[in-house]
Amino acid sequence: MKNAFITFWGCRGSIATPGRSTERYGGNTSCICLKYDNAYYIFDAGTGIRGLGVELMDFVEDHYDGEPIELNIFLSHTHWDHIQGLPFFQPAYDSRFKLNIYGSENQDEMLEKTLSGQMNSVYFPVPMSQLNADLNVHVDLHAIDIHGVKISSTDQDHPGGSTAFKTILDKDRTFVYATDNELDLQFNSDGTPKNKMGQRYFNFISAVDYLIADGQYTDEEYLDKVGWGHTSLSLIHKVAYAAGVKNLVIYHHDPMHTDSILEDLSHKYMQQYESLTPAMQVIWAREGLTIPLRS
Numbered sequence: 632m633k634n635a636f637i638t639f640w641g642c643r644g645s646i647a648t649p650g651r652s653t654e655r656y657g658g659n660t661s662c663i664c665l666k667y668d669n670a671y672y673i674f675d676a677g678t679g680i681r682g683l684g685v686e687l688m689d690f691v692e693d694h695y696d697g698e699p700i701e702l703n704i705f706l707s708h709t710h711w712d713h714i715q716g717l718p719f720f721q722p723a724y725d726s727r728f729k730l731n732i733y734g735s736e737n738q739d740e741m742l743e744k745t746l747s748g749q750m751n752s753v754y755f756p757v758p759m760s761q762l763n764a765d766l767n768v769h770v771d772l773h774a775i776d777i778h779g780v781k782i783s784s785t786d787q788d789h790p791g792g793s794t795a796f797k798t799i800l801d802k803d804r805t806f807v808y809a810t811d812n813e814l815d816l817q818f819n820s821d822g823t824p825k826n827k828m829g830q831r832y833f834n835f836i837s838a839v840d841y842l843i844a845d846g847q848y849t850d851e852e853y854l855d856k857v858g859w860g861h862t863s864l865s866l867i868h869k870v871a872y873a874a875g876v877k878n879l880v881i882y883h884h885d886p887m888h889t890d891s892i893l894e895d896l897s898h899k900y901m902q903q904y905e906s907l908t909p910a911m912q913v914i915w916a917r918e919g920l921t922i923p924l925r926s
């Protein structure tokens with residue numbers, strides 16, 4: 632079995648929150664990377680992707696053999712916290728890299744325009760046309776198979792829309808990246824689906840090895856944020872457990888959640904779900920965390 636590792640480069644939702652009170656879980660916005668047999672599958676390009684770019688520049692110095700190094704970037708949607716790091720991603724400026732950027736046709740029919748728009752001189756000094764990498768933007772997410780890694784997708788409930796991605800390695804190692812999704816509008820409080828979108832999501836995450844999921848709000852906070860596109864913590868745990876998820880990774884942390892708040896929340900839910908039979912492992916995503924992907 633080939634090695635597969637997921638690394639978290641940014642776990643924060645909404646806006647980057649550097650500082651002393653967030654140094655343990657990190658302040659960079661959404662970005663994770665699956666490295667599988669020397670291929671890279673990147674999910675979202677929030678500010679966290681900048682650090683990944685620095686590491687990839689070191690890698691290219693040692694490993695470039697004349698063939699372009701391929702990076703596949705899957706964008707859940709184009710809210711700022713998911714694309715803002717792209718203009719600071721060094722491989723995009725380097726002709727030794729090939730960048731394939733995937734986004735949903737439904738949600739992101741203007742994907743290329745949106746990405747180049749954030750590099751308009753009003754916002755940023757360097758235009759997208761000056762990116763030297765071989766850049767390809769794809770808005771067809773059907774039947775993606777890149778070097779034997781299969782990636783499927785489903786729509787989520789989020790203002791402007793967002794996409795969840797399921798990755799399957801070697802037929803039986805699976806993970807779902809599903810951020811910016813308001814499950815509270817799709818599920819009853821006991822974790823059962825209450826509409827078609829909820830049922831589709833339930834089937835999509837069913838029995839996956841790892842679910843990386845939006846858990847932005849406490850149950851109390853959610854009451855003031857209905858319709859903002861994010862999920863309450865108790866509900867994501869109930870839905871994941873009911874769907875037979877083996878490991879739940881809570882992601883897209885609220886900017887107001889300091890390290891001590893996240894620590895308290897994580898202890899509460901970890902103890903609750905790891906003591907059940909069967910147990911579900913609960914992990915609170917933090918910047919720099921690497922998870923080996925085993926089935």
Ligand SMILES: [Zn+2]
Pocket residue numbers: 644645661710712713811883
């Ligand atoms: Zn977000």
Ligand SMILES: [Zn+2]
Pocket residue numbers: 708710789793811860
């Ligand atoms: Zn969003």
